Amino acid sequence: VLIKEIVKQEFDLLISSSFSRGRNFYGFTSGSTGSPMKYCLDNAKKKRRMAEMIYFNGWAGFYLGQRHVLNSIGSRKSKFSRLLQNQIIIDPSKVNKVFLNEFRNILINRKIKFYVAYPSVLDEIADFCLNKGDESSHFCLEGIIATGEPLSAHTRKLAESVFGCEVLSRYSALEFGVLAQQCPEAHTFHLNTLNYYFEVLKMDNNMPADEGEVGRLIITDLNNLAMPFIRYETGDLAV
16 A cells, blocks of 8 residues: 555655656645645646546536636636636635625626535535525526535535535545546435546555445556556545
8 A cells, every 4th residue: 555655755766767757747735634745647647637627527517618716725826827717716714704705796796607615615605695695596606516525414505505506525636636526416426437446445454444334545546657656545534
């Protein structure tokens, strides 16, 4: 099993010599389960990661070119890139009344069609709009994807009531891409088995967990040839 500490310590040894390092893409994980970790993607893998996102966005009714809002902390995306993608990035580092009022105005006045949300922020903005007396007809939202945190039944019900659109939960990781997403038909998670191999191992050893047992999630990326993540422990738990 490959763990994050090994990736950090042996980063250079994990990059394939078959790929030009100058043409690879380098990034950092969010650090939600510890300190950020540097990773590397080859060009084909980076394009596939974008294709995954376009495909699964379609499940929520979002298509290229629609005006949308993305919750992101510390984003380095350029103004030109945001303009090209018709994207507004909202940094929710400080969620207060001023932030929520400005966010509400953006959703209404800029006729936002789609929202990629942190569930905790989605809960706050939906509750704020509800207390303002807003109705779903005040918004143009056609779909919401919640990611980065677990989505509770309460938050889903509140947001769908206030904004008048469906909310789907997504499980993803920057070093991989979209790993799983709920479908609109049954809200069950579908694994992205086209691009990843999933294992759930026991908490105290590397044997497979039993059905229904909480275990460590292990993922193998079938496409990142520049820096293969083989049997990589994500730090997340699954059943």
